Amino acid sequence: MTTSDTTLVIGATGTTGRRVTAGLIGKGHHAKAAGRTATPVAGAQAVRFDWDEPETWDEALDGVDRAYLVPPIGSSDPATVMLPFLHRARAAGVHRAVLLSSSAIPAGGPAVGRVHEVLPSLFEEWAVLRSSWFMQNFTGTAPHARSIREDGAILTASGRGRVGFVDAEDIAAVAVHALTGDRAPNTDLILTGPQALSHDDVAAIITEVTGRPVTHRNLTLEQLRDRWAAEIPPEFATMLADMDRAIADGAEDRTSDTVERLTGRPPGTFRAFVEREMS
Template identity: 75%
Template sequence: MSGPGATLVIGATGTTGRRVVAGLVAEGHQVTAAGRRATPVPGARAVRFDWDEPETHGGALAGNSRVYLVPPVGASHPEAVMLPFLRQARAAGVRRAVLLSSSAIPAGGPAAGRVHQALPGLFEEWAVLRPSWFMQNFTGSHSHARTIREDGVILTAAGDGRVGFVDAADIAAVAVRAVADVRAPCADLVLTGPQALSHDDVAAIITEVTGRPVTHRRLTFERFRDHLTAEVPLEYAGMLAEMDHAIAAGAEDRTTDTVRRITGRPPRSLRTVVEEEAARSR
């Protein structure tokens, strides 16, 4: 690692961010936990940070030499705010940046893909985490989890396509290593779970574990896009629906050894994650 300093974790109370903070704190690292409300986080210094409020950026960066980047939620063009911030970060002494992107988005692609493309030119020490779709989409506050709870259905335009769904805890474990290890990955890391599953498979696992019938309902591109617009802007909803079409064509039907290679342990299964969530809900 180049130079002393703490790690700025953006989105510190989010799905991966809170797990990254906890992992770094557990290893004794100094952490600056950034969020729109500066929510107190055990073991970390909480600061206010909002992508859309540049006046919050300088204070959040102070004293940090590393940064874990979660792009602004629902933004189709996050590079507009992220690239100026990253230039400011470099000038402020940040030497390593770890970006959370997606397995569906290559360097130079839409959304975080443009930030991914620029990252190696901004920092000598870097990594881009490209996880497959989160297992927590079926257990947290995501629209899939909501329709499962309310209607017993998973709505997609993914057809029979399979996905290497990955646990957010495994993503965070890789992120901790990418941020904290002496040598930066300086690589594009595709993260998956242990097996590729269709949404029919997911519905069957949730049904078996919870005892509540859950089915997968196939939607057209247009109907799925329109369903998503209840939560995100139309352009972003269209991008997500396109990703489901790509899943249907086999784009996410793969697994990688990245979690095991980086963390030294195998990735967790969807059944394990659903069992743990069901136990917490009892």
């Protein structure tokens, strides 16, 4: 294997991955865009990659020395497939890894928390992006976006709990910094937007900006779990519902200075996001 200043971006057409790929290319770095269908991405080398198909791993790792890691979607136990891949990545010459995780999941916690815990022992340079809930969850094909379009409502079990919603543009900017800086941060980074907002606040901002009435409808934990379970595996649905309960209890009521400290610019506000993406 040969290595160079080339980053493997897993999930390169996804919410953060496509922004990370564009950010790397924009700064003059090489990127290998990995996805299940090897979709062409401007300026990057496209390669097929599937967490569940180890035969796709070697081609993805050939010629790269760093990686942006997005866990398999919908998995409550991503470590089962991610850890064997990461051992192979280290053997192939990857020395820097940046993992997308969640502000709700610490090292050693459930799901991707197990990968977070092991990452420092595998790579000499690393970072874990513990991002808050994405602003993009209210757009596109995400469940909140669908319920806004279909019912004029955001459905949660979060009560009046607040969240420091973060723009995927800001997550990607931090990821590019961590992947291309002189050294990786070698720590986990809590990523939030500039304000902690309740879902009532979110509904009000969307209503004000778009002129379309949107409300926040609070569900019981069981109702939310069953709603998620209609679309994703039951274990993952239960984990997401438990995260909403944690929001209600105040676990996500915080903001951080990480985006501004690492990128030199403040994180985008939710209102600015809605004006850009939903109006």
